[in-house]
Amino acid sequence: MEDLSEIYKSYANEVKRFLLCLTSSEDLAEELTQETFYQAVISIHRYNGECKISVWLCQIAKHSYYDYLKKAKHRNHTSIDYLTQNGVDIRSNEDLPDIAMMKESRLRVIHQEIRQLKEPYAEIFLLRTTLDLSYKVIGDIFEKSENWARVTYYRAKCKLAERVGLDEL
Structure with missing residues (x-):
């Protein structure tokens, strides 16, 4: 050791x-x-x-x-400030202010919807998309199989897409 x-x-x-x-x-x-x-x-x-x-x-x-x-007995919610502090560029120099505001608004809605997903969907979705963890590692963290992590991520992605009205995430 x-x-x-x-x-x-x-x-x-x-x-x-x-x-x-x-x-x-x-x-x-x-x-x-x-x-x-x-x-x-x-x-x-x-x-x-x-x-x-x-x-x-x-x-x-x-x-x-x-x-x-x-x-x-509470959860902390992600804010748009947190996202920008941690490298999510919601305003590129090429965007006009109206487009940037729409992006910010859409991003806020998506992140709120992620937090509304039941566990373990939200957690697995964030682990996969934010930290880019493999399905094997996610499965190990939850003491489940790699396939369980893969299926659960897919279900989370489908639920989120349905909630925000997107065809596919």
Whole structure:
């Protein structure tokens, strides 16, 4: 087993990105990243090597987030400000102001609809589209099969397309 500080250096950013995808809050993602590694240190004896360390850490992160939700009894919603801060360019220099406003409005609607999807659809859709995780990794995080992740993502995509009135996402 690698030294714990090396594990932190190697995987902290990946875990934080995963949590950022779930929480839509930089501060909360940072806090839960710390909690994840604290829980990992406490339970390091349970890591059996059957999955990648990153998958094991993301499972802990997911459970830390769910614990947070149980305690907080609310969800943070993604704002358009969050999207622009994190590299989603909703206004290119080529767009006229009216077109940019329409893009922003459409993006806001789509993101609100993503958050309205039942779990695990929203989470899987965001993991796949935001973090570009493979179906295998998503399946491992949920302790399900790769095929389950693939089918669930497809269903989420169909539900979202139906909700926002698009033919296909």
